[in-house]
Amino acid sequence: MDLLSFAYPFYERFLAWQIAKTPSNIPRHVAIILKETDLFDPKGLEKLLSALGIFRKFGVELVSIYVDILKTDLSLKSEIASTLRARLEESFSDLPEGTGYTIYGVDGEVNVTSPGKDFFVYISLGFGGRKEITRAVLTILGKVKAGSVKPEEVDEKMLESHLLVKHEPDIMIRSGGQKLSDFLVWQSVYSELYFTDVNWKDVRRLDLLRVMRDFQKRQRRYGR
The missing domain is CATH 3.40.1180.10 (Decaprenyl diphosphate synthase-like)
Structure with a gap:
């Protein structure tokens, strides 16, 4: 067993401890x-x-x-x-x-x-997200045409209510x-992004713990 393989379990436990230490984030x-x-x-x-x-x-x-x-x-x-x-x-x-x-x-x-x-x-x-938004808009337009929704009532909240993931x-x-793909293009405008060169089938528990720990360290600005 090489040194890195020996150290991984300890590093995993350390990351898990750090994550659990700040559950609010x-x-x-x-x-x-x-x-x-x-x-x-x-x-x-x-x-x-x-x-x-x-x-x-x-x-x-x-x-x-x-x-x-x-x-x-x-x-x-x-x-x-x-x-x-x-x-x-x-x-x-x-x-x-x-x-x-x-x-x-x-x-x-x-x-x-x-x-x-x-x-x-x-x-x-x-x-994907473009189809999701297009379908939501067409659905709302159909309701406006049918008279169940007034044009002035159409806003961001109404559009969001017609998306798959709200x-x-x-x-x-x-x-x-x-x-990135066009998935959740409306919902993810202020999301943090995390890219890894590791292919999905090779992703380890350690990699996922790193994602969460990295998120906890970031200062989110929500577009500001």
Whole structure:
């Protein structure tokens, strides 16, 4: 065993102690951006379940996950999303009691949902933020046309009420050293961003602890 491998467990415990020491500054809403290949890899799916357990243990209340499906053909994209949904449903049956989740398909419609008490997971399979905002605007315009909403009543709060995820993430995580997608483009305007060169299937508990510890050290300015 080399020196680094020997030191990792001690460093993990040190990070966990530091995080627990300031629980009031733990991110309550974490967003993760994944690629479709991350969840087709058994190790990637296993890492997701492990990450959810770690976040829940340290007081995170909500995790939003966007699976970036790169295929442009709608039928193929829908087929991939359907396969991923089935894999996620099967895996989520082992989540701890009290965990709830909602999985959205490529059209932004709810594929499956399960109620939760103290921890909730949103998953969007290929339905990005631009489509989310466009659909919200069209829905509101339809209500204005029908007369159920007056034009002067349309504001930010009304738009937000028509989005899939109505909560602003505290931090957004992108593994693999890539750029952000358009996930939660409205909700994440003041979110902290965290990029890691490590591919998702290789992400360790240590890496996730670093994310939370890094967040605790940041001074959030919310656009100021």
